[in-house]
Amino acid sequence: MTTPELDRQSAIIESGKAEAVQDLLDWLEEQGYTICETQTTRTDFCNGPGSSLGTTSCGMDGKLIRDITGRDGKRYYKGDTCPECHGTGEVTVDLTEPRYMPTFKTKQALMEDHFGIDPKKIEAERRALLAALRSQS
Numbered sequence: 001m002t003t004p005e006l007d008r009q010s011a012i013i014e015s016g017k018a019e020a021v022q023d024l025l026d027w028l029e030e031q032g033y034t035i036c037e038t039q040t041t042r043t044d045f046c047n048g049p050g051s052s053l054g055t056t057s058c059g060m061d062g063k064l065i066r067d068i069t070g071r072d073g074k075r076y077y078k079g080d081t082c083p084e085c086h087g088t089g090e091v092t093v094d095l096t097e098p099r100y101m102p103t104f105k106t107k108q109a110l111m112e113d114h115f116g117i118d119p120k121k122i123e124a125e126r127r128a129l130l131a132a133l134r135s136q137s
Ligand SMILES: [Zn+2]
Pocket: 046, 047, 048, 058, 059, 062, 063, 082, 083, 084, 085, 086, 087, 088, 089, 090
């Protein structure tokens, strides 16, 4: 049987690259650094078209709660699907300053991402290899 993903993982480990990356990740953590994900947008509740500060025309369900003129100049009526959020009740807003959120990815997941290793393939190949070994004995 072939184990292409396990073979790739072994080659990366034997090259010493995995250890070097692991050392860097450990060092960063020891120094108190946190790896973050950069956010350039955020999700807000939709206020609907024609809304000003403190007013809203979009209900939480993405339907208009009053008659309103949209940005497109068209007239929309109470109960219509909101033309701003298209019925989701949420809009994506560009941030003027990026935000940094600590990543939830583990060091192992970061390593797998970096080296392009698929943990599901690794696990499947390990199981297949074990099954093949067991059937031989
Ligand atoms: Zn809306």
